[in-house]
Amino acid sequence: MSTPATTTPTTAGIIYPDHAAEDEYPWAADLLGVRLPVVHVYGTDLHAVPELLDLGRPDRLAEGAARLAEHRPQSVLWACTSGSFVYGPEGARDQIDQLASVAGVPASSTSAAFVDALAHLGLTRVAVAASYPDDVARLFVDYLAAAGVEVAAMGSAGIDTAAEVGHLTPAQVVELAIARDHPDAETLLVPDTAMRTLAVVPELEARLGKPVLTANQVTIWQALRLAGTTPTSPDLGTLFARRLPPRRQDHARQ
The missing domain is CATH 3.40.50.12500 (Rossmann fold)
Known part of the structure:
Protein backbone atom coordinates (compact mmCIF):
# COMPACT_ATOMS: atom_id res chain seq x y z
CA MET A 1 0.00 0.00 0.00
CA PHE A 114 -1.62 48.61 3.07
CA VAL A 115 -1.29 50.12 -0.40
CA ASP A 116 -1.66 46.76 -2.14
CA ALA A 117 -4.65 45.79 0.00
CA LEU A 118 -6.38 49.07 -0.90
CA ALA A 119 -5.72 48.42 -4.58
CA HIS A 120 -7.10 44.88 -4.27
CA LEU A 121 -10.32 46.18 -2.73
CA GLY A 122 -10.57 49.12 -5.15
CA LEU A 123 -10.51 51.71 -2.35
CA THR A 124 -8.85 55.12 -2.67
CA ARG A 125 -10.28 57.32 0.10
CA VAL A 126 -9.34 56.42 3.66
CA ALA A 127 -9.40 57.52 7.26
CA VAL A 128 -6.37 56.75 9.43
CA ALA A 129 -6.59 55.78 13.10
CA ALA A 130 -2.94 56.06 14.13
CA SER A 131 -1.50 55.20 17.51
CA TYR A 132 1.63 57.26 16.83
CA PRO A 133 2.48 60.83 17.73
CA ASP A 134 1.21 63.30 15.14
CA ASP A 135 4.53 63.90 13.34
CA VAL A 136 5.04 60.19 12.71
CA ALA A 137 1.40 59.66 11.70
CA ARG A 138 1.69 62.43 9.12
CA LEU A 139 4.55 60.57 7.45
CA PHE A 140 2.14 57.68 6.89
CA VAL A 141 -0.33 60.12 5.32
CA ASP A 142 2.44 61.36 3.02
CA TYR A 143 3.34 57.77 2.09
CA LEU A 144 -0.27 57.00 1.19
CA ALA A 145 -0.65 60.23 -0.80
CA ALA A 146 2.41 59.33 -2.88
CA ALA A 147 0.62 56.09 -3.79
CA GLY A 148 -2.49 57.98 -4.94
CA VAL A 149 -4.51 57.35 -1.78
CA GLU A 150 -6.66 60.23 -0.52
CA VAL A 151 -6.70 60.60 3.26
CA ALA A 152 -10.08 62.07 4.25
CA ALA A 153 -9.10 62.24 7.93
CA MET A 154 -6.23 61.29 10.19
CA GLY A 155 -6.35 61.03 13.96
CA SER A 156 -3.27 60.28 16.06
CA ALA A 157 -3.47 58.91 19.60
CA GLY A 158 -0.01 60.21 20.49
CA ILE A 159 1.25 56.97 22.06
CA ASP A 160 5.02 57.11 22.36
CA THR A 161 6.02 53.43 22.45
CA ALA A 162 5.00 50.13 20.90
CA ALA A 163 4.91 48.55 24.35
CA GLU A 164 2.17 50.95 25.41
CA VAL A 165 0.19 50.16 22.26
CA GLY A 166 0.53 46.44 22.95
CA HIS A 167 -1.17 46.87 26.31
CA LEU A 168 -4.36 48.39 24.86
CA THR A 169 -7.44 46.28 25.60
CA PRO A 170 -9.78 45.21 22.79
CA ALA A 171 -12.30 47.81 23.99
CA GLN A 172 -9.65 50.53 23.88
CA VAL A 173 -8.61 49.48 20.37
CA VAL A 174 -12.22 49.67 19.18
CA GLU A 175 -12.69 53.06 20.82
CA LEU A 176 -9.45 54.44 19.33
CA ALA A 177 -10.40 53.24 15.85
CA ILE A 178 -14.04 54.32 15.77
CA ALA A 179 -13.26 57.77 17.13
CA ARG A 180 -10.98 58.44 14.16
CA ASP A 181 -13.23 57.30 11.32
CA HIS A 182 -14.71 59.80 8.85
CA PRO A 183 -17.99 59.50 6.93
CA ASP A 184 -16.27 60.35 3.63
CA ALA A 185 -13.75 57.53 4.00
CA GLU A 186 -14.36 54.25 2.15
CA THR A 187 -12.24 52.37 4.67
CA LEU A 188 -10.49 52.85 7.99
CA LEU A 189 -6.77 52.07 8.33
CA VAL A 190 -5.23 51.15 11.69
CA PRO A 191 -1.46 51.19 11.05
CA ASP A 192 0.48 49.69 13.96
CA THR A 193 1.64 46.07 14.20
CA ALA A 194 2.07 46.58 17.96
CA MET A 195 -1.72 46.80 18.28
CA ARG A 196 -3.84 43.66 18.67
CA THR A 197 -6.60 44.15 16.12
CA LEU A 198 -7.37 40.84 14.40
CA ALA A 199 -10.07 39.74 16.82
CA VAL A 200 -11.92 43.08 16.63
CA VAL A 201 -11.90 43.60 12.86
CA PRO A 202 -15.36 42.02 12.38
CA GLU A 203 -16.82 44.20 15.14
CA LEU A 204 -15.24 47.34 13.69
CA GLU A 205 -16.55 46.58 10.21
CA ALA A 206 -20.04 45.87 11.55
CA ARG A 207 -20.13 49.09 13.55
CA LEU A 208 -18.64 51.31 10.84
CA GLY A 209 -20.32 49.67 7.85
CA LYS A 210 -17.12 49.64 5.81
CA PRO A 211 -13.93 47.60 5.38
CA VAL A 212 -11.30 48.01 8.08
CA LEU A 213 -7.63 47.35 7.34
CA THR A 214 -5.22 46.83 10.21
CA ALA A 215 -1.46 46.41 10.28
CA ASN A 216 -1.14 42.75 11.26
Whole structure:
Protein backbone atom coordinates (compact mmCIF):
# COMPACT_ATOMS: atom_id res chain seq x y z
CA MET A 1 0.00 0.00 0.00
CA SER A 2 1.35 3.40 -0.94
CA THR A 3 1.69 6.11 1.68
CA PRO A 4 -0.62 9.10 1.08
CA ALA A 5 1.23 12.22 0.06
CA THR A 6 1.37 14.94 2.67
CA THR A 7 0.93 18.59 1.83
CA THR A 8 3.33 21.05 3.42
CA PRO A 9 1.49 24.16 4.63
CA THR A 10 2.34 27.45 3.01
CA THR A 11 5.07 29.18 5.00
CA ALA A 12 5.42 32.97 5.11
CA GLY A 13 8.13 34.41 7.34
CA ILE A 14 7.52 37.41 9.57
CA ILE A 15 10.22 39.77 10.84
CA TYR A 16 8.71 41.51 13.85
CA PRO A 17 10.20 44.41 15.82
CA ASP A 18 10.72 43.80 19.54
CA HIS A 19 7.63 42.38 21.33
CA ALA A 20 4.04 43.61 21.49
CA ALA A 21 1.30 41.88 19.45
CA GLU A 22 3.24 39.08 17.77
CA ASP A 23 0.81 36.54 19.21
CA GLU A 24 -1.62 37.56 16.44
CA TYR A 25 0.49 35.63 13.92
CA PRO A 26 0.21 32.11 15.38
CA TRP A 27 -3.48 32.81 16.03
CA ALA A 28 -4.02 33.68 12.37
CA ALA A 29 -1.83 30.79 11.21
CA ASP A 30 -4.04 28.29 13.06
CA LEU A 31 -7.16 29.96 11.69
CA LEU A 32 -5.93 29.87 8.08
CA GLY A 33 -4.05 26.57 8.11
CA VAL A 34 -0.68 28.09 7.20
CA ARG A 35 2.69 28.64 8.88
CA LEU A 36 3.73 32.15 9.93
CA PRO A 37 7.03 31.78 11.80
CA VAL A 38 8.04 34.97 13.58
CA VAL A 39 11.57 36.16 14.32
CA HIS A 40 12.37 39.34 16.19
CA VAL A 41 14.72 42.24 15.56
CA TYR A 42 15.49 44.63 18.36
CA GLY A 43 15.92 48.37 18.67
CA THR A 44 14.10 50.99 20.64
CA ASP A 45 10.31 50.80 20.46
CA LEU A 46 9.96 54.59 20.53
CA HIS A 47 7.66 56.10 17.90
CA ALA A 48 10.14 58.78 16.82
CA VAL A 49 11.73 59.30 13.42
CA PRO A 50 15.44 58.71 14.26
CA GLU A 51 14.65 55.57 16.24
CA LEU A 52 12.36 54.23 13.51
CA LEU A 53 15.00 54.80 10.85
CA ASP A 54 17.43 52.83 13.01
CA LEU A 55 14.89 50.05 13.58
CA GLY A 56 14.40 49.41 9.86
CA ARG A 57 18.10 49.34 8.94
CA PRO A 58 19.05 46.88 6.18
CA ASP A 59 21.41 44.92 8.46
CA ARG A 60 18.65 44.39 11.04
CA LEU A 61 16.28 43.03 8.40
CA ALA A 62 19.04 40.89 6.89
CA GLU A 63 19.59 39.39 10.34
CA GLY A 64 15.89 38.59 10.58
CA ALA A 65 15.86 37.02 7.12
CA ALA A 66 18.83 34.84 8.04
CA ARG A 67 17.05 33.52 11.14
CA LEU A 68 13.94 32.77 9.08
CA ALA A 69 15.91 30.67 6.59
CA GLU A 70 15.58 27.49 8.66
CA HIS A 71 11.81 27.67 8.15
CA ARG A 72 12.21 27.79 4.34
CA PRO A 73 9.64 30.57 3.89
CA GLN A 74 8.07 31.23 0.51
CA SER A 75 7.90 34.94 1.30
CA VAL A 76 9.23 37.32 3.96
CA LEU A 77 7.47 40.36 5.44
CA TRP A 78 8.87 43.21 7.50
CA ALA A 79 5.99 43.50 9.96
CA CYS A 80 6.41 47.13 10.86
CA THR A 81 4.46 50.05 9.44
CA SER A 82 6.31 53.00 10.95
CA GLY A 83 9.68 51.31 10.38
CA SER A 84 8.94 51.24 6.66
CA PHE A 85 6.94 54.37 5.74
CA VAL A 86 9.38 56.54 7.74
CA TYR A 87 11.83 56.04 4.87
CA GLY A 88 9.45 57.65 2.36
CA PRO A 89 8.13 55.99 -0.80
CA GLU A 90 11.48 55.44 -2.51
CA GLY A 91 13.28 54.44 0.66
CA ALA A 92 10.52 51.99 1.55
CA ARG A 93 10.82 50.39 -1.89
CA ASP A 94 14.59 50.15 -1.50
CA GLN A 95 14.07 48.52 1.90
CA ILE A 96 11.87 45.85 0.31
CA ASP A 97 14.32 45.28 -2.57
CA GLN A 98 17.18 44.77 -0.15
CA LEU A 99 15.15 42.40 2.01
CA ALA A 100 14.09 40.33 -1.00
CA SER A 101 17.71 40.14 -2.17
CA VAL A 102 19.02 38.76 1.13
CA ALA A 103 15.99 36.51 1.75
CA GLY A 104 15.97 35.05 -1.77
CA VAL A 105 12.15 35.04 -1.86
CA PRO A 106 9.47 37.69 -2.53
CA ALA A 107 9.39 40.30 0.23
CA SER A 108 7.36 43.29 1.32
CA SER A 109 6.55 45.46 4.34
CA THR A 110 3.43 46.44 6.22
CA SER A 111 3.34 49.90 4.64
CA ALA A 112 3.41 48.43 1.13
CA ALA A 113 0.84 45.85 2.20
CA PHE A 114 -1.62 48.61 3.07
CA VAL A 115 -1.29 50.12 -0.40
CA ASP A 116 -1.66 46.76 -2.14
CA ALA A 117 -4.65 45.79 0.00
CA LEU A 118 -6.38 49.07 -0.90
CA ALA A 119 -5.72 48.42 -4.58
CA HIS A 120 -7.10 44.88 -4.27
CA LEU A 121 -10.32 46.18 -2.73
CA GLY A 122 -10.57 49.12 -5.15
CA LEU A 123 -10.51 51.71 -2.35
CA THR A 124 -8.85 55.12 -2.67
CA ARG A 125 -10.28 57.32 0.10
CA VAL A 126 -9.34 56.42 3.66
CA ALA A 127 -9.40 57.52 7.26
CA VAL A 128 -6.37 56.75 9.43
CA ALA A 129 -6.59 55.78 13.10
CA ALA A 130 -2.94 56.06 14.13
CA SER A 131 -1.50 55.20 17.51
CA TYR A 132 1.63 57.26 16.83
CA PRO A 133 2.48 60.83 17.73
CA ASP A 134 1.21 63.30 15.14
CA ASP A 135 4.53 63.90 13.34
CA VAL A 136 5.04 60.19 12.71
CA ALA A 137 1.40 59.66 11.70
CA ARG A 138 1.69 62.43 9.12
CA LEU A 139 4.55 60.57 7.45
CA PHE A 140 2.14 57.68 6.89
CA VAL A 141 -0.33 60.12 5.32
CA ASP A 142 2.44 61.36 3.02
CA TYR A 143 3.34 57.77 2.09
CA LEU A 144 -0.27 57.00 1.19
CA ALA A 145 -0.65 60.23 -0.80
CA ALA A 146 2.41 59.33 -2.88
CA ALA A 147 0.62 56.09 -3.79
CA GLY A 148 -2.49 57.98 -4.94
CA VAL A 149 -4.51 57.35 -1.78
CA GLU A 150 -6.66 60.23 -0.52
CA VAL A 151 -6.70 60.60 3.26
CA ALA A 152 -10.08 62.07 4.25
CA ALA A 153 -9.10 62.24 7.93
CA MET A 154 -6.23 61.29 10.19
CA GLY A 155 -6.35 61.03 13.96
CA SER A 156 -3.27 60.28 16.06
CA ALA A 157 -3.47 58.91 19.60
CA GLY A 158 -0.01 60.21 20.49
CA ILE A 159 1.25 56.97 22.06
CA ASP A 160 5.02 57.11 22.36
CA THR A 161 6.02 53.43 22.45
CA ALA A 162 5.00 50.13 20.90
CA ALA A 163 4.91 48.55 24.35
CA GLU A 164 2.17 50.95 25.41
CA VAL A 165 0.19 50.16 22.26
CA GLY A 166 0.53 46.44 22.95
CA HIS A 167 -1.17 46.87 26.31
CA LEU A 168 -4.36 48.39 24.86
CA THR A 169 -7.44 46.28 25.60
CA PRO A 170 -9.78 45.21 22.79
CA ALA A 171 -12.30 47.81 23.99
CA GLN A 172 -9.65 50.53 23.88
CA VAL A 173 -8.61 49.48 20.37
CA VAL A 174 -12.22 49.67 19.18
CA GLU A 175 -12.69 53.06 20.82
CA LEU A 176 -9.45 54.44 19.33
CA ALA A 177 -10.40 53.24 15.85
CA ILE A 178 -14.04 54.32 15.77
CA ALA A 179 -13.26 57.77 17.13
CA ARG A 180 -10.98 58.44 14.16
CA ASP A 181 -13.23 57.30 11.32
CA HIS A 182 -14.71 59.80 8.85
CA PRO A 183 -17.99 59.50 6.93
CA ASP A 184 -16.27 60.35 3.63
CA ALA A 185 -13.75 57.53 4.00
CA GLU A 186 -14.36 54.25 2.15
CA THR A 187 -12.24 52.37 4.67
CA LEU A 188 -10.49 52.85 7.99
CA LEU A 189 -6.77 52.07 8.33
CA VAL A 190 -5.23 51.15 11.69
CA PRO A 191 -1.46 51.19 11.05
CA ASP A 192 0.48 49.69 13.96
CA THR A 193 1.64 46.07 14.20
CA ALA A 194 2.07 46.58 17.96
CA MET A 195 -1.72 46.80 18.28
CA ARG A 196 -3.84 43.66 18.67
CA THR A 197 -6.60 44.15 16.12
CA LEU A 198 -7.37 40.84 14.40
CA ALA A 199 -10.07 39.74 16.82
CA VAL A 200 -11.92 43.08 16.63
CA VAL A 201 -11.90 43.60 12.86
CA PRO A 202 -15.36 42.02 12.38
CA GLU A 203 -16.82 44.20 15.14
CA LEU A 204 -15.24 47.34 13.69
CA GLU A 205 -16.55 46.58 10.21
CA ALA A 206 -20.04 45.87 11.55
CA ARG A 207 -20.13 49.09 13.55
CA LEU A 208 -18.64 51.31 10.84
CA GLY A 209 -20.32 49.67 7.85
CA LYS A 210 -17.12 49.64 5.81
CA PRO A 211 -13.93 47.60 5.38
CA VAL A 212 -11.30 48.01 8.08
CA LEU A 213 -7.63 47.35 7.34
CA THR A 214 -5.22 46.83 10.21
CA ALA A 215 -1.46 46.41 10.28
CA ASN A 216 -1.14 42.75 11.26
CA GLN A 217 -4.10 41.85 9.04
CA VAL A 218 -2.60 43.36 5.86
CA THR A 219 0.84 41.99 6.74
CA ILE A 220 -0.50 38.44 6.89
CA TRP A 221 -2.54 38.94 3.72
CA GLN A 222 0.49 40.24 1.81
CA ALA A 223 2.77 37.53 3.15
CA LEU A 224 0.42 34.76 2.03
CA ARG A 225 -0.32 36.42 -1.30
CA LEU A 226 3.38 36.57 -2.08
CA ALA A 227 3.76 32.96 -0.98
CA GLY A 228 1.17 31.98 -3.58
CA THR A 229 -1.85 31.14 -1.45
CA THR A 230 -5.16 32.94 -1.00
CA PRO A 231 -6.98 31.63 2.09
CA THR A 232 -10.24 33.23 3.10
CA SER A 233 -11.81 33.62 6.52
CA PRO A 234 -14.93 35.46 7.71
CA ASP A 235 -13.08 36.10 10.98
CA LEU A 236 -10.50 38.43 9.40
CA GLY A 237 -12.70 40.98 7.70
CA THR A 238 -13.46 42.04 4.15
CA LEU A 239 -9.84 41.71 3.01
CA PHE A 240 -9.91 37.96 3.65
CA ALA A 241 -13.40 37.51 2.24
CA ARG A 242 -12.30 37.91 -1.38
CA ARG A 243 -10.11 35.54 -3.32
CA LEU A 244 -7.20 37.13 -5.08
CA PRO A 245 -6.36 37.25 -8.78
CA PRO A 246 -2.93 35.88 -9.78
CA ARG A 247 -0.13 37.81 -8.09
CA ARG A 248 1.40 40.65 -10.08
CA GLN A 249 4.42 42.82 -9.46
CA ASP A 250 3.35 45.84 -7.42
CA HIS A 251 4.75 47.06 -4.12
CA ALA A 252 6.32 43.70 -3.37
CA ARG A 253 9.71 42.64 -4.66
CA GLN A 254 11.29 39.37 -5.63
